[in-house]
């Protein structure tokens with residue numbers, strides 16, 4: 196096959212991240228982001244990496260994901276990397292919810308589209324955007340394979356004991372209620388890269404991965420296979436996130452319905468969009484929270500409390516997954532907060548010396564885009580920072596599927 200390029204689209208609820216890669220030589224030809232889709236002014240940032248040119252930024256309204264993708268196609272054309280290129284082998288799409296059916300990357304056909312659509316109620320912020328991305332790309336290049344890479348796929352190895360909620364089995368099965376887990380592409384990539392950092396095979400190591408971005412999730416990876424993860428039926432369960440509550444007593448919802456007289460949709464919005472760090476202190480960006488804490492004064496107290504709640508939850512999951520795995524070789528931090536926020540890493544590991552876990556202050560303070568250890572030399576359990584690369588992982592999985600001709604729906 197002569198075409199070696201893969202375009203990766205990661206469509207979020209209000210953004211599209213994209214990368215164009217050449218899988219022949221592993222180079223990145225272009226990368227970019229459209230943010231604040233649907234708002235008054237959206238922003239497009241495009242980096243023409245192949246030519247080494249300056250990044251281009253433009254502000255203006257981008258009404259929806261279809262418009263966003265067309266704008267991306269235009270930017271790529273300006274660099275001579277348009278979607279009409281014969282060198283394009285496939286387009287890879289991040290799809291957040293794949294339910295139980297999709298355990299592997301899958302070439303999209305009508306049945307696959309219908310299944311992604313059927314799963315919208317359990318990923319209302321993500322799956323509609325993913326679908327629009329696929330349909331728009333199909334319209335632009337109907338001849339190309341569109342490959343869906345599912346956030347849930349890596350977690351399908353979870354045993355029933357971790358995947359099932361303790362609710363009536365018949366009801367759960369009728370409504371397909373179980374724990375699916377998300378950010379799987381990142382957990383897969385980062386756990387593998389951690390093994391590489393330790394100089395060992397993925398099958399030889401047990402790793403706790405902490406993916407801390409806007410959405411955040413933890414996973415327990417045993418010998419390369421996921422055995423537990425913190426997100427569940429939807430990406431709401433688990434850790435405290437930018438705007439999502441993570442774990443709450445489900446009775447909070449009955450209480451808000453009965454006593455707070457809130458509707459189901461209002462509670463959905465409350466827990467998904469107005470909770471987490473934002474709900475606790477008014478800011479969902481960890482940079483801003485740290486700034487408020489470091490500057491002190493009146494503004495610092497709610498930020499400190501939000502930080503403490505975030506860390507407390509994180510520590511609980513580290514302990515839980517330590518117990519699930521029995522033996523842990525590494526605890527690894529990744530995504531925007533995990534890769535950049537040294538105080539989060541320090542606080543999450545503090546006090547866990549009896550588990551063999553510690554952070555070296557000097558190593559933790561280093562800023563770098565490289566995978567690195569931050570535990571003291573000779574530590575029983577490694578603590579590491581490993582930058583995630585969901586787009587590269589999606590490109591690799593997409594290219595492997597189309598190159599090996601192993602096409603067809605799962």
Ligand SMILES: Nc1ncnc2c1ncn2[C@@H]1O[C@H](COP(=O)(O)OP(=O)(O)O)[C@@H](O)[C@H]1O
Pocket residue numbers: 407408409410437479480481482530531532535536
């Ligand atoms: N230097 C930094 N210090 C602390 N937090 C940071 C820093 N840089 C980025 N972040 C955090 O990373 C988050 C975004 O992470 P990212 O993985 O890009 O999220 P997503 O892919 O879910 O949009 C931001 O909300 C911000 O809080």
Ligand SMILES: CC(=O)OP(=O)(O)O
Pocket residue numbers: 207291321346377378408409410411430
């Ligand atoms: C599944 C999920 O939470 O994704 P994101 O972090 O991109 O919102």
Ligand SMILES: [Mg+2]
Pocket residue numbers: 408409530
């Ligand atoms: Mg992300």
